[in-house]
Amino acid sequence: MNKTFKIYAVIFIVVMIILALFEVNKTESTDWRKNFKTYQKSPFGLFVFDHEIRDLFKNKVRKTDQTPYDYYNQNQTKKPHNILIIEHEVDGESWNKIFDQVAGGSDAMLIVSDIPKEISDSIGYYDSKLSFEEENVLKLTDKKYQNDFIKLDKFPSGRGFTFIRPGAEVLGKTVEKNNTDQVNFIKVKFGKGQFYVHCEPLFITNYYLLKKGNVKYAQDIFSYLDDRETVWFDESNSQVSRFFLRFILSNPALKYAWWVLLGGLVLFIFFNAKRKQRIVPIIDPLKNTSVDFVKSIGNLYLQEGDFHDMMAKKAQYFLNKVRMDLLIDTQNLDAGFAKKLHLKTGKPLEIIDEAIALIKRAQDPYAQVMKEDLTRMNNLLDQIIKI
Template structure:
């Protein structure tokens, strides 16, 4: 790597590292989506309210229900000592869930609903009507005060700022309904919290879910509004509904998913920068490819076969026999340290003793060698005979 390339690479690493440092040290953006989930610590989650139930009601049981109301009530006994706590921006319960909830309350249980929008079947069953108002956020219309009418709560007012929507009861059942809380906007007062008997149980309906959010509970003494309103719960088990929540869905698409996740976003940027740098500095080869040179092949065996075939095809049997005898005698000399100048009976006896080959084979070899030495012409049959005899000798060596 050249010195210039090293400098550019170092600058690139420093810049990327600095950008990553800025990205990971900057404050995370605040998510203002109103989910009202007991698992969310964002401003409009209900993590604080849910976890404070244990402090407010140490003698009561609490259970987070992460399935639909109808599914839960279908497989669990309705003891008459339970209260279903439902909080959401818009309580859009299904028709089946609504029927199960009405039946649940009618049998002596309670339902505590906190939402800007109440399902129509519930309103019709309780003979209630609600209306909503929307305001532009400004100094005059964005501030709302809430109060509880029970004298035991000293009737303080809790101030909520930057409210752009609120719902209230326009009609209630004066016989079965009890007003528990109200809105105050200047000189105007509206009912937003009631208790209504239904069958053997009660509905508690509150139309301002923002009051139970993390953001408003941590502001001033607004948490006391939540504490006092929850004191109306007199059942042993609190079933906190967690299934039907408003969920902020990020944009679809792989690239949008990457861009909405900072770590993946930076990984994508680094990948693109790396590709550009590679294209600029390593796009061309700096050295030719070194060809692979195969090692020379050992052709000794092929060469020997070729020479042998040449002699055999030219019918030079005498020369082939002489070479066979020569190689045989060389083998005897190297392995048995024998004198190969005189090929006679004594040579055969000594070869038999040293090699362990039967005497008739050594005698046969000596006889064929002597015959070849005394003859000027050899036939193909002579070649085959001496070849078989020498091979037989090698096979019988001990």
């Protein structure tokens, strides 16, 4: 066993001991978030309601995770029924389907803390947060239900209706000690059916349904719906995580062990890779020797003193440039050629004529040339076309 392995083992054991101490001494915390999910057993989940709803509706409830738009497209001949929506966002096209069903004789019960704009625009009422009291009581206005109420002592929303259109019927109110009664449950006729809207969904959460006597209030609320099939649009189950590590991550002890394992692997890879990194050799970049080559060739010609051959090559390269770039025929170096070159380059005819004369001398194998002729021709050709 080498020294590095011993160090890693000691670090791992120390970390595990620290995590174990935290796990033993930690206190369980309650999740008070208002999630309204049917699979949640936290205080404000709907796990209890999901198991009791069949008794409330006499086994005439159908729960679906489809949107109302998709559901009614597949059930276009649906007879009048009840529609239930609890703290669930619905898209505009789905609201249109719900409106059509209610107008045809169905009843819709919405238990939502924020009234959707589609509902308030179509039915004509608004809501807002009216109270910040820590406790209140939900009561129904019907005399036969006057003895049934529910006390909200944990995070009530304090929402109520501030404006209700004429013709809407008030079915329930929120009662507080230091505030006037607030309307929280109404009934609005729409076509052949009705909308029932309750703006305090806490009364059907696990925390309140498990308290003695509170179930009666929920039964009173749902008694306003006719005894017929009820469709509950709920996407809670479709949102359950299908991640393959969901069991490990849902268990605190396994989650800590999983993160420690990942952390250990990262540290091992980091230190191991650092120690075994091979030395990267320094490779000099390739040098560009083109300029050196050109200088060498030029020096060779100068040493030989063959100015005639250098003029011939310069003239040949110049004429090739004229053919390729200016598209001028170089077969005959006459006055026509000089005029075309003058028009396309804009250079004076005197310079062009002198350059043509030097080119012809370079092409004549028997002509005598001097170094000065090579220099002069090179300057003239560079003036005409920069090579």
